[in-house]
Amino acid sequence: xxxxxxxxxxxxxLGAMGLGIxxxxxxxxxxxxxxxxxxxxxxxxxxxxxxxxxxxxxxxGVVVIAGALAGVLTGLVHTRLRIxxxxxxxxxxxxxxxxxxxxxxxxxxxLLGIPTVFKALTVFSNPIWNQVLVGGFFLAILGxxxxxxxxTDFGIAMRATGNSESMTRALGINNDRMKIIGLxxxxxxxxxxxxxxxxxxxxxxxxxxIGIVLVGLGSVLIGDALxxxxxxxxxxxxxxxxxxxxxxxxLVLAVALSLGVNPNFLKLITSVFVLAIVGIPRLTRSRxx
Amino acid sequence: xxxxxxxxKVFHRGQVNEVTALQQVDLQIAxxxxxxLVGANGSGKTTLLNLIAGAILPTEGKIFFNGEDVTTIPxxxxxxxxxxxxxxxxGGTAPDLSILDNFRLAAxxxxxxxxxxxxxxxxxxEVRERIAQLGMGLENKLNQPMGALSGGQRQALTLLMSVMDxxxxxxxxxxxxxxxxxxxxxxxxxxxxIIQDLGLTAILITHNLRDSLQYGNRLLHMADGQIMxxxxxxxxxxxxxxxxxxxxxx
Ligand SMILES: Nc1ncnc2c1ncn2[C@@H]1O[C@H](COP(=O)(O)OP(=O)(O)OP(=O)(O)O)[C@@H](O)[C@H]1O
Ligand SMILES: [Mg+2]
Numbered sequence: 290x291x292x293x294x295x296x297x298x299x300x301x302x303l304g305a306m307g308l309g310i311x312x313x314x315x316x317x318x319x320x321x322x323x324x325x326x327x328x329x330x331x332x333x334x335x336x337x338x339x340x341x342x343x344x345x346x347x348x349x350g351v352v353v354i355a356g357a358l359a360g361v362l363t364g365l366v367h368t369r370l371r372i373x374x375x376x377x378x379x380x381x382x383x384x385x386x387x388x389x390x391x392x393x394x395x396x397x398x399x400l401l402g403i404p405t406v407f408k409a410l411t412v413f414s415n416p417i418w419n420q421v422l423v424g425g426f427f428l429a430i431l432g433x434x435x436x437x438x439x440x441t442d443f444g445i446a447m448r449a450t451g452n453s454e455s456m457t458r459a460l461g462i463n464n465d466r467m468k469i470i471g472l473x474x475x476x477x478x479x480x481x482x483x484x485x486x487x488x489x490x491x492x493x494x495x496x497x498x499i500g501i502v503l504v505g506l507g508s509v510l511i512g513d514a515l516x517x518x519x520x521x522x523x524x525x526x527x528x529x530x531x532x533x534x535x536x537x538x539x540l541v542l543a544v545a546l547s548l549g550v551n552p553n554f555l556k557l558i559t560s561v562f563v564l565a566i567v568g569i570p571r572l573t574r575s576r577x578x
Numbered sequence: 579x580x581x582x583x584x585x586x587k588v589f590h591r592g593q594v595n596e597v598t599a600l601q602q603v604d605l606q607i608a609x610x611x612x613x614x615l616v617g618a619n620g621s622g623k624t625t626l627l628n629l630i631a632g633a634i635l636p637t638e639g640k641i642f643f644n645g646e647d648v649t650t651i652p653x654x655x656x657x658x659x660x661x662x663x664x665x666x667x668x669g670g671t672a673p674d675l676s677i678l679d680n681f682r683l684a685a686x687x688x689x690x691x692x693x694x695x696x697x698x699x700x701x702x703x704e705v706r707e708r709i710a711q712l713g714m715g716l717e718n719k720l721n722q723p724m725g726a727l728s729g730g731q732r733q734a735l736t737l738l739m740s741v742m743d744x745x746x747x748x749x750x751x752x753x754x755x756x757x758x759x760x761x762x763x764x765x766x767x768x769x770x771x772i773i774q775d776l777g778l779t780a781i782l783i784t785h786n787l788r789d790s791l792q793y794g795n796r797l798l799h800m801a802d803g804q805i806m807x808x809x810x811x812x813x814x815x816x817x818x819x820x821x822x823x824x825x826x827x828x
Contacts, residue, residue, distance in 0.1 A: 438693055445679045446691040452672035459631065459670065460687045461657040522721075 294417045296543035300508075300536030301424035302485035305431055306501070307508035307535040308528060309478030314509055316439075317451040317471045319367070322378040322502045326385030327359040327476040329498035331483025333389045336398040336493035345406055349484060356480025357473040359385060364469030389495055396495040405488035420489070427485065428532055431478065436525045447471060479505070500556050507563040508535035514566070538562070579609035579779040580630060580747065585639035587625050587803075599625040601803040603639070607796075609746075612773050612780045614790045617800030618826060623783045624665055626800070627749045630781070632656035643746070658688045661740035662749035663733065665783070667756050670736035673725025677716070677735065680724050681705045684739035708738050712764055730757040734765050741772050748773060748780040755785070762786075766793065787822045799825055 306328060313321040331352045338348045359381060366377035390396070406427070407420040438444045450457045450467040457464055487493045511534030516527050545558050587600040599622045607613055615623050628634045629641065632653035641649045643659050664670045671680050682697050702720065710717040712734050716727070724732060733756050740748060750769060754762035770793055773780045784790050790797060797814050799807035807825065809817060 437695075440695055440697075441693045442682065442686055442691040442696040443693040445675065445683055446686075448679070449672040449675055449683055452674050453668070453670075455633075455664065455669045456672055457683070458633070458653045459657055459660075459662055459664075460683050461654050461689075462683075462691065463652075463654050 291417055292543060292547060293540065294421055296539040297536055298417065298421050298424050298489060299486070300539035301421070301428050301532065302489055303482050303501075303504055303508065303539065304428045304532035304535040305485065306479040306482035306505040307512065307531045308431060308435055309475035309482075310502070310505035310509045311512070311528070311531045312435075312471055312475040312478070314506070315451075315513065316448055317468055319374045319451075319468065319472070320378070321360075321363060321374060321472060321475060323359055323363040323381045323385075323472070323476050324378075324479050324502035324505055325498040325500065326382035326389070327356045327479045327498075328483045328486075328501045329389045329493075329495065330355050330359055330385055331480025332487040332493040332497055333392045333398075333483075333495075334480070335484045335487045336400055337392055339400060339403055339405075339488075340398065345404075345409075349481070352480045352484045353477045356477040356483075359480070360472035360474070360476030361469055363476070364465075364472040367472075368465035368468055386495070393493065393495060397492060398494075399492045400487065401491055405491075406485070407488055424485065424489075431481070432525070432528045432532065435478075436528050439524050500559065503559050503563050504538060505535075507538045507559070507566060508532075510534070510563065510566045511537050514570070579611070579644060580607040581605070581642040581645075582626075582629070583640045583642070585626075585629060585636045585641065587622075587629060587634065588637045591637065599803050600629070600636075603803070603805060605798075605805065607779060607781070609644075609779050610777050611796055612770075612778075612782070612794040613796045613798060614794035615781055615783045615798045615800060616785070616787065616790050616822070616825075617806075621800040622803040623800055624751055625803075627662065627751055627781060627783065630747070631660050631662055631749060659746045660749060661687060661743075661745040661747070663736045663740055663751060663753045665751035665755070667729035667733045667736070670739070671724045671732050674723055676721050677709075677724055677727075678702065678705060678720045680735070681739055681742055685742040687743040687745070689743065708742075709735065712738070712768065714761065714764070730761050733757060734761060734768075737765055737769055737772075741776060741778075745776075746779060748778045750780065750782040752783050752785065754789070769793075787819055790822070791817060791819065 306324065310324065313319045334352050334355050335348055338351060363377045363381045366372050366380060367374045407423050410419050410423050412422060413419050439448065446457065446462050447467055450462060450464050454464050509531055512531035515530045515534065521527050521530060541562060542555065542558065546552065550558065582603055582605040585600055585603040589597045589599055603626065615626070617623050629636055632651060636649065640647060648656055662670070678697060682701065706717045706720060714731060714734060716731060716735065733753055737753055753769065754765050757765060766789060772778070782794060791814070795811040797809040798805050
């Protein structure tokens, strides 16, 4: 039971990143891999500020700003210098590695015995249930804000930008600015995942972001498969399915580990799993056509 | 209202595939004029509209709206004055968004898109009433994605979208090319009425010579990136289809 709950909790923590990648990949159709860097940035800022004794809400605020700045940077490189989004993301991600390392001052910061968000609620006697509750609560708030935003006039403009740039330009929307805002939002969400995971696992590590973009990508792909499977049009439900995708992803990894798979192969399994999600529908589709 | 001074547009300048789409075009369009633009494929009609809308910048020359130099103002800011219907039905709509969302954005063309929910019952009713006037039965499909409609249906809706917000200039690039004859007549009639009622300055590109005679109060014939003929309202009324065919060497 604890085993599934742990996966559920981690899935919720990483769900914020899933929402971020949903913005870049599904709304803007931009392949953004700043993620690896902004996730670790969120973790780094969290660990450093918690150790410095900052209150958690303030830490969360700084994490959001830091992640957003990373996104803005990628957005500026992409839109102003007309550099491919993928390359822009790699540039910022790589640069962030050094930034994170210098912020941390070492490669790993343990956070043992320090109050975290996950100790904020004590409803159940079993602490893991309380943690799941906190994670779920956090994601529900993020999801609600995002769902609201996407339904506003600004949100419609955002969704249209990824859909038909000639239309949005003709309707007075600055597509470049919109993309920068989108990348900022996405990476702020990713940094929040770093914020949550650091507190959940009790440490920040300079290498914790390596390949994390695939986890987010996988979550969105699972969510998207469910969205098209059930033809979901409601934005709230779409976002919920992305978070569900994140949880399912962690469950699959957890099951693999429980079957005795060597943890060193976890990244390999992640890759193969994402490949399977992307590849299998293509194989069946190409046979149909 | 619109003034083009010595406008030239060269694509791929200095490369083997260099194309001169417009050559030294001078044009003045008075406020409230409804100009019809005809010309062979590739004669530069769409390029002319793109320059006015700001989608592309001229290689040479200047563009003025009401005496204000707008030559370097980017398209998204020039949309304050200009609404348009694209030649490509896919160009003016967002396929994955609902019809209602598309109309909402169009209604904010000249305004900031704020983080507040703008679609309410009043707005929904207004959109439904406007769409109902087309008589295409689309008013009951407001929540369907735009992409689920046919090209012609989308084109008709784009026309309505173009006047959801205030505009001075309306650019119509072959708005009925993708439409069946009955829908084409509806759309042209709607366009005519909108232009008249709102007193818009309009440019219509069409390959339908009958339409070019029936609509508008000025007719321009373009060939090889230049304006070959400029027919005023009185001369236009006397013009016959036969004479026009001769322009195209047919
Ligand atoms: N973006 C572009 N890049 C390169 N060449 C272009 C571009 N747009 C237009 N051209 C060229 O400029 C010339 C004029 O094109 P334009 O689209 O203005 O023609 P048109 O009069 O609208 O034709 P049609 O009736 O077929 O729509 C053509 O030779 C075309 O190939
Ligand atoms: Mg054209």
